[in-house]
Amino acid sequence: MFAYRECNRIEFSECTLERNIIVVSGRNGAGKTSLLNAAKLLFLGANSESMRRIRVGDVPLNPKQFMIGVPGRWYGVFPRDGRRDGMIARVALFWEESGAAYSAERTFTLTRQGNDYTEKLQVTRNGRTLSEEDADSRLQTLLPNEVVPFFFFDGEQIQSLADADVGRESAEIERLLGLSFLNDIDRQLDVYVKERRKAGLPETVRHRITEMEGEQKTEEARAESARRLRIALEEEIADLETAKARAEEARKKLRSGLSEEERSKMGARIENLRRQREALATQIASKLPLEAPFLTNHGLVEQAFRTLDDQLKAGTAASLANRLHADLPPGVVALLASLEPSVALHPPQSTQLTEGLGGLLTKIGVPVGSFDHPLFASVAHSLRQQLRDRFLTWRQSGQETFAAHADLLRQMRALNIQLRQAQRDLDDADVVSDEAKRRYEQLKNEIETAELDIRRRLQETVVHEQDENRASRNAAQLSDRIRAGYEEHADVLRENKAYVLSRSVRLALQTYRQERRAAIRASVEERLRAKIAVLLGPSRLIKSASLNENFVMTYQDEEGEDVARQSISAGMRQLVAMAMLWALKEEANRPLPVMIDTPLGRIDRENRNLLMNDYFPHAGNPLVLLPTNSEFGDQGFDQLAEHICKRYEIQNHDGRSASIVELSMQAAL
Secondary structure, three states: OOOEOOOOOOOOOOOOOOOOEEEEEEOOOOOHHHHHHHHHHHHHOOOOOOOOOOOOOOOOOOHHHHHHOEOOOEOOOOOOOOOOOOOEEEEEEEEEEOOEEEEEEEEEEEEOOOOEEEEEEEEEEOOEEOOHHHHHHHHHHHOOHHHHHHOEEEOOOOHHHHHOOOOOOHHHHHHHOOOHHHHHHHHHHHHHHHHHHHOOOOHHHHHHHHHHHHHHHHHHHHHHHHHHHHHHHHHHHHHHHHHHHHHHHHHHHHOOOOOHHHHHHHHHHHHHHHHHHHHHHHHHHHHHHHHHHHHOOHHHHHHHHHHHHHHHHOOOOHHHHHHHHHHHHHHHHHHHHOOOOOOOOOHHHHHHHHHHHHHHHHHOOOOOOOOOOHHHOOOOHHHHHHHHHHHHHHHHHHHHHHHHHHHHHHHHHHHHHHHHHHHHHHHHHHOOOHHHHHHHHHHHHHHHHHHHHHHHHHHHHHHHHHHHHHHHHHHHHHHHHHHHHHHOOHHHHHHOHHHHHHHHHHHHHHHHHHHHHHHHHHHHHHHHHHHHHHHOOOOOOOOEEEEOOOOOEEEEOOOOOEEOHHHOOHHHHHHHHHHHHHHHHHHHOOOOOEEEEOOOOOOOHHHHHHHHHHHHHHOOOOEEEEOEOOOOHHHHHHHHHHHEEEEEEEEOOOOOOEEEEEEOHHHHO
């Protein structure tokens, strides 16, 4: 599995409460993370999405890609060379519980000329193999998938537990602390209560309520799906922020050598270019947005101008002019006929009078067939004139104005190029060797890529949050409609004794659950404060912590004031997260190994001593630490000497074949 070719065994049986630590050390790339992943793979299998997320911020590989590998990106779980059909990768755990001997082994077998695989989990009790269903259930009972991260984790990556501002770990923590069975019972009771509630209602009402409940479940599922996607993106953003911070720190270390005078001159030029860009941006923003739609559509401008011009040339309102020509001559003829005595006109005279009146109207500025556009029916004549003049200006000088705006945009592009070049000159001048410059450029690209990924994920987060809120609102509205449907038949519900009793039972269970949850939360909070007092004793920034109902942490300083999360360093976040894991592990009291990769991470010297003396001796029984060969140093091993049960070293000389070798305690010490 991974770079491990032969059977490698780590023995826990000699661990005691006093000597509870097993150290498996090795250089970078030797196989420590592979060992951690192998342990997680035993419990999670290849179908776990979190297991298949191989790099910070990446989308998970599919199971086949994770197992077989992706060229240039991921080697896969099977060793790279010598792959053949029937090759088996395996990881197993052996333990005793309640007087019975158990084993759990997960195997992966290559098939189809190394292009596919099969997976199998086998669990035995006292040598008897359990059924497939019982095997999975037994492993889940030992360690549910959701809580694996609390027992097998990277010391640096657990910072997300301290960063969480939503109850993303709430369900997992409830599972760890044995509260989830109450949720399961509550869900079953909820189904029964709903069934009893409908009994006795008219058929049409039951049908309508059932439809609305189906719609409500759909909306709730949409909200939950959006919430999970949002939380996953938030976790990816936190990981990307961590990776970006590391790259920025590494890039900062590559800077070396400009004098203060040179740096000041280059900095002043960069600042001057930025001011020019801001002024030009203001100028563009004040002019271009108003005229851009017209300057980029000359055909529409011409059409609008002609329409306005024709309307104004019509003189009197077109609709009135056309009505005068249509109604005035016949009206005059009719009026003459109604006089006393009447004036009788022969048909030729009537035609002559009609034509004469039409000509007179045209002569005084009311032409027949005047241009009429409905868009201007309610627009005052003066405003029409102003619109015509504006479109005349765009028509006559549009090309020149367009060219002027285009010139402003070209100036902005040139300023951006100059600014980027000036910043690049400063960076290049500050990095000396060619190798350092190449590394600097690589880190710069990594930072820019991380920033782009963060922005994209933030945008996606907003979309998922909107979807979540929309679906939640729809579900709430449906809930109100369902409640109203039941209230119409409240008399039926009062007579339904099965419903009344089951509802009372559910309410009692919910009350018990809340009280039980509150008691456990208070206990975890008390343990957390005790652990923070140990691990962050020297800190002046964090002196205590609190948990809300969703087990989200807030931190307090010496004055009892809340501490902003962004004010906490990466190392301090790691300590806070370790304190939380320590408190949860004690509260859960599960007899399982704890495995920590890169246990000291970004911890400073003073806090390292606290971890060595106060955390590691009590963090797990057994506790498996996976440090680099230089992470502890002689002083660290001296501090842990009385608690170390066994020491192993991962030997991997060619990067392809790793083996775990036990070191004699005398030689190691």
